[in-house]
Amino acid sequence: MPLPVIRSRRLFRKDRQHTEGNPCWFSVQALESLLFKVGNERLVRVLGKQKAWILLENPQTHHEGVCLLVSVLLRSGLVTPEIIQSLLPWVNSPMENFRVTSTAFLAQLMSDPMLREKKLLKIVLRILEERSQDRNSIVRQMAVRGLGNIVDGAPVKVKKHKKFLLDILIKALHDTLSSEVIGESMKALAKVLKELKEKDISSSFKELTQQIQTFFGDVCEQNSQIQFNRS
Structure with missing residues (x-):
C-alpha cells in the first residue's frame, strides 16, 4: 500500500x-x-x-x-512465505513509500518464529542491516525495530548474532537526524541486552554507555533551554 x-x-x-x-x-x-x-x-x-x-x-x-x-x-x-517473497523487491525500491511499507512489514515479522522456521531469518536480517542506513528516517526506525524484535521471534539466535546486532544498534544511537531512530535503538538494545551475558557485551560496553550518556545529556540540555526560554 x-x-x-x-x-x-x-x-x-x-x-x-x-x-x-x-x-x-x-x-x-x-x-x-x-x-x-x-x-x-x-x-x-x-x-x-x-x-x-x-x-x-x-x-x-x-x-x-x-x-x-x-x-x-x-x-x-x-502471512505466507509467498507473501514475504513478493515484498522483498520493495525494500530496494527507489520509491521511499514502498521501502517504508515493506520494511515495517518485515520489522513486525521478526517478532514471529516463522522467519526462522522458513529459513528466511538471515535474509531479513541482512535487509534490515541495509535499511538501517536508508536515507528515510522512518525506514531506519523500522529496520532498528525489526532487529530488536529478533528477541521475540528467535531468541536463541540473539547470542549467535550479538556482534551484528550490537554494531548496528549502537550505530543507530549516532543518528543525529532522527530522535525516533535513537529512541527505537534504545528500546531494541534493552531487549537484546537482556538475552546476553556480561562477557557478550564487554567489547561494546564503553561505546554503548558513552552514546547513551551523550543522548540523555543532550535531552537534558534541550529541556533546560526550553525552560529558560519560557521563563
Whole structure:
C-alpha cells in the first residue's frame, strides 16, 4: 500500500482526506473489502477496533499501521512465505513509500518464529542491516525495530548474532537526524541486552554507555533551554 505523494497541503485538508489526493485510502479500502469478501469479517472488525485502518491511511502513522496489520495477520495465520517473497523487491525500491511499507512489514515479522522456521531469518536480517542506513528516517526506525524484535521471534539466535546486532544498534544511537531512530535503538538494545551475558557485551560496553550518556545529556540540555526560554 504505497503512501500518497504529497504535492499540496490542500490534498490533506480534513474535508478532502478521502479523495483522489490520498491513494493510500483506496488501497486500504481495497484490502478491507478483500478480507471481508473472503470471509474474514472478524479480522476486519478486529483491525477496525484497533484503529489499524486509520493508522494505515495516514502518511504519518502508516508504518505503525503496517506493524499492527502484520501482527493481526500473523495471529490469524494469513502471512505466507509467498507473501514475504513478493515484498522483498520493495525494500530496494527507489520509491521511499514502498521501502517504508515493506520494511515495517518485515520489522513486525521478526517478532514471529516463522522467519526462522522458513529459513528466511538471515535474509531479513541482512535487509534490515541495509535499511538501517536508508536515507528515510522512518525506514531506519523500522529496520532498528525489526532487529530488536529478533528477541521475540528467535531468541536463541540473539547470542549467535550479538556482534551484528550490537554494531548496528549502537550505530543507530549516532543518528543525529532522527530522535525516533535513537529512541527505537534504545528500546531494541534493552531487549537484546537482556538475552546476553556480561562477557557478550564487554567489547561494546564503553561505546554503548558513552552514546547513551551523550543522548540523555543532550535531552537534558534541550529541556533546560526550553525552560529558560519560557521563563
